[in-house]
Amino acid sequence: MQIIRLVPREAGQHDQCLHVVGETQDVADIRRTEDFIAVCVTDLGRHLRRLEDDYRLAEPERLDSRLHAIVALADRIGMRQVARVGADAHHCHVVGDEPALAATLSRLMRLLTATLDEIGLTRPIS
Numbered sequence: 001m002q003i004i005r006l007v008p009r010e011a012g013q014h015d016q017c018l019h020v021v022g023e024t025q026d027v028a029d030i031r032r033t034e035d036f037i038a039v040c041v042t043d044l045g046r047h048l049r050r051l052e053d054d055y056r057l058a059e060p061e062r063l064d065s066r067l068h069a070i071v072a073l074a075d076r077i078g079m080r081q082v083a084r085v086g087a088d089a090h091h092c093h094v095v096g097d098e099p100a101l102a103a104t105l106s107r108l109m110r111l112l113t114a115t116l117d118e119i120g121l122t123r124p125i126s
């Protein structure tokens with residue numbers, strides 16, 4: 001019998017948010033951009049907190065809605081890898097591939113956690 005062990009390798013492979021400071025931006029624009037990113041990151045933390053519950057409690061409509069929201073928020077602030085993995089999870093959900101959905105959701109949660117940790121939001125917000 002062969003035993004296979006999966007080792008997650010997401011460490012160091014997380015997204016960065018959009019750059020806030022540009023050459024032509026004034027202080028007000030920078031603050032608005034920072035506020036916008038802060039709101040999006042906070043919302044991503046909330047979605048991360050509830051994502052596992054939606055899956056475990058077999059709430060397909062809520063899971064679908066949550067995955068859409070994660071993809072949209074991540075895409076808005078330049079978190080392309082999070083958006084891509086979220087879209088992959090949504091595809092697995094739509095086609096009904098439960099093993100692939102479980103694996104992709106796990107990867108999405110690890111990736112989101114690593115990204116939120118990197119930018120200073122160490123715990124998902126409830």
